[in-house]
Amino acid sequence: MPIDLYYMSLSAPCRAVLLTAKMAGVEVNLKTVNLMAGEHMKPEFLKINPQHTVPCLDDSGFVLTESRAICAYLANKYGKNDNLYPKEPKDRALVDQRLYFDLGVFYASFADYYYPVIFHGKTSLEASKKKKLDDSLNFFNMFLADHDYAAGNHLTIADLSLLASATSMEAVIPTIFNDCPKIKEWIERCKNQITEYHDLNQVGADIFGQMGQSALEKIQ
The missing domain is CATH 3.40.30.10 (Glutaredoxin)
Known part of the structure; x- marks a missing residue:
């Protein structure tokens, strides 16, 4: 089936x-x-x-x-092997930590700051939430300081989840990672690892970005 x-x-x-x-x-x-x-x-x-x-x-x-x-x-x-989601307990724990970070900190802080305008008709951004977003970007940039990928030296499902989040964020705010060079390098590294990346992810991210930018333009 x-x-x-x-x-x-x-x-x-x-x-x-x-x-x-x-x-x-x-x-x-x-x-x-x-x-x-x-x-x-x-x-x-x-x-x-x-x-x-x-x-x-x-x-x-x-x-x-x-x-x-x-x-x-x-x-x-x-999966053909355990590279995407390692079975070794410590390696898997790090992948899980990055997944939870994406869910509860990285994308959550972006959504908390921008979604009230994009989806709920708010007419201004709440300045007090900006620091939490900035902190989350800096945390992820630090995670990438010594590794090519989010949870080590090869691509895992943590990268795929974070990549979908990061490219959505960047589609709305193209300059969002300008102060986070490791994130920008990582995005390009991941893109090059994924067959049919553009159709699978970037097309949808761009649609989301157009919607987000249109909403944000109304408050500028």
């Missing part, structure tokens, strides 16, 4: 799953769910995923949500 992935291309978490599937060598059947049009609240989708979120994976009846859990599952079950 096909592996169905319910997704929306402008979503960074959805694109992280797409990147992982590609790197793990697994084919997924894409099913677009337009959140803006309320398709995630249709009864047929709620039956599959009562949480009504994307991404949502259905692997022959095994339904899984939360992008980082999906990435780990795909790497564990379908």
Whole structure:
């Protein structure tokens, strides 16, 4: 049976799953769910995923949500080796730490600062939240000081998740990493490692970026 992935291309978490599937060598059947049009609240989708979120994976009846859990599952079950998600406890723990950092600090601080304007109609940015975003960028830049990739010296699912986040952030604010040269180098390094990178990630990131820039222009 096909592996169905319910997704929306402008979503960074959805694109992280797409990147992982590609790197793990697994084919997924894409099913677009337009959140803006309320398709995630249709009864047929709620039956599959009562949480009504994307991404949502259905692997022959095994339904899984939360992008980082999906990435780990795909790497564990379908990866050709354990490079994407190492089995050695300390190596895996570092990958997990970076995934949690992406979820709770890196992208979270960007969303906390910019999403009220992009998605909720706020007419100004809350200055008090800017420092948390700046700190998160500096933390990640420091993580990359001694390693080529987010969790060591080869690409893992931590890179794929963080890359989807970082390129979404950069699409909205092209100068966001100007003071973080290690992040900029890492982005290009990751891009060169991923077959079909542009179609899998950059196209969706650019769509998100156009939406974000359009919202931000209204407050400038």
